[in-house]
Amino acid sequence: MLSLNKGPYVFGEKITYIDFFIYHILDDDTKTIVDIEAEAQVDAEAYPHVATFIEAFKNRPNLKGCIALQ
Known part of the structure; x- marks a missing residue:
């Protein structure tokens, strides 16, 4: 999906709710008990x-x- 757009976000140049959702998933998946x-x-x-x-x-x-506060 990202490769089909002209912008860095899921639906192009404008950030949408789905971008927050996907970033949250990517960010949570990298946090582990070993490296919170x-x-x-x-x-x-x-x-x-x-x-x-x-x-x-x-x-x-x-x-x-x-993001810096997390």
């Missing part, structure tokens, strides 16, 4: 569109502060 401080990340070479999505989401000015 882990952040959402992905192999950028293997999954370039997902890596772009994560970076775009984490770098939104209004979300940076919230």
Whole structure:
């Protein structure tokens, strides 16, 4: 889906509820009992569109502060 769009988000340039949902899932899946401080990340070479999505989401000015508090 991400590879079909012109923007970094699921439906293109504008962020939507589904983007928050997907980021939340990606972020939660990286947190484990061993490393609760882990952040959402992905192999950028293997999954370039997902890596772009994560970076775009984490770098939104209004979300940076919230993500940093986690």
